[in-house]
Amino acid sequence: MRRFLAALLVLAVVALGLFWFVTRPAPLPADALDGLTPDLAKGEQVFWAGGCAACHAAAEARGEAKLVLAGGQRFPSPFGTFVAPNISNDPAAGIGGWSALDLANAMLRGVSPRGEHYYPVFPYASYTMAALQDIVDLRAYLATLPADATPSAPHEVGFPFSIRRSLGAWKALYLDPAWVVSGELTPAEARGRYLAEALGHCGECHTPRGPFGGMERARWLAGGPVPGGKGNFPNITPAKLTWSERDIVEYLTSGFTPEFDSAGGHMALVVENTAHLPESDRAAIAAYLKRVAPVE
Amino acid sequence: MKTLFAGMTVAAVLCAGAATAQERGPFAMQIDARQGIMAYRALQLGVLGGMAKGEVEYNAEAAQKAADNLLAAVTIDASMLWPKGSDHDADPSSEALAAIWAEGSDIGAKATAMSEAAVAMQAAAGKDLESLKTAMGTVGAACSGCHKAFRLPQN
CATH class of the missing domain: 1.10.760 (Cytochrome Bc1 Complex; Chain D, domain 2)
Known part of the structure; x- marks a missing residue:
């Protein structure tokens, strides 16, 4: 019986380890953007092509207001309701403090600067095929947009989807570059x-x-x-x-x-x-x- | 006999119509009417848009006529065609969202934008092709302004 319990424990540890391994965030190598220099005009084109404002600006925004990426639009789903975060140039509420590599990790790998998985409502499953040069250009363009201090609202997602680590399993299944x-x-x-x-x-x-x-x-x-x-x-x-x-x-x-x-x-x-x-x-x-x- | 037959046919058609109206809820006629007005506007825009796209050669007279018609269709009082509750939930053949009647809805401002765009088109369409194209952009923005907020996501 003791042997059986020991075996079970080993199995549990192995399973946990496997889960840990499969679900670990996988950021880009630190030197991924070396040698790339930003082009602001191209960054603006990437901004419109990527559709950032469609989700991160207020739904009713027109003209200049479309460049205020304070978030807040709600996206209902079978897993809960996601709320678009603030990605304006505010260093605290938005992403004003991000490097180009931070942005690349977010868009191509779905990984936050703190190393957490993003929910795939953020379309990194598509952006994962984006060119790194485009991300560098986009980073430079986003830095020219207004800062807004509105804090991001939390997603309204219930257990078990609230455990971000499990998104690593989602990525293993669906993130296909x-x-x-x-x-x-x-x-x-x-x-x-x-x-x-x-x-x-x-x-x-x-x-x-x-x-x-x-x-x-x-x-x-x-x-x-x-x-x-x-x-x-x-x-x-x-x-x-x-x-x-x-x-x-x-x-x-x-x-x-x-x-x-x-x-x-x-x-x-x-x-x-x-x-x-x-x-x-x-x-x-x-x-x-x-x-x-x-x-x- | 012929009259009787015709009378029966009319009665049958009316009954069928009533049955359909019942299945579709109390707003079937309002919904049909406003969709008819939308289709009429689309037909006029087809004339103007065909020229804007370069598929049809620009013709000032035809463009002016279409723009006049568009403005007439936009100006018509259609307020009674939009009773509260006549949305997709009440009748699936409508693509209107309940948000139209919600607290704080800016449907009025959006309708005004449509009127202004149609007025601008009427002033521009007969002038030249470039003016028509510019006005077409304004009209398009006014259409989607409403559809973005108040229409089901199909299309």
């Missing part, structure tokens, strides 16, 4: 893939999620119900989105569909971002969408 659309791509299609799969994080809404909230890559961009809300995210694979590339560019510019209906809900915020991109980037996204595998 690989392109979804592969094969030979034109330069425009490749640029579109970068914008749609990485920075623009289109899949975060338009790809259905499995039981633990990971994107089902086999049904990439095939749409699905809004988590914790009403309505559906539309299927934007070529099986359903039959608009011409020109129509897609127009939609990402003005929000008008070919029938001159107009974008609603969170997509209207997305269009406010894509409207800031050069037309060639919107055309690249359109070209990419035509290369996505059609899913009914």
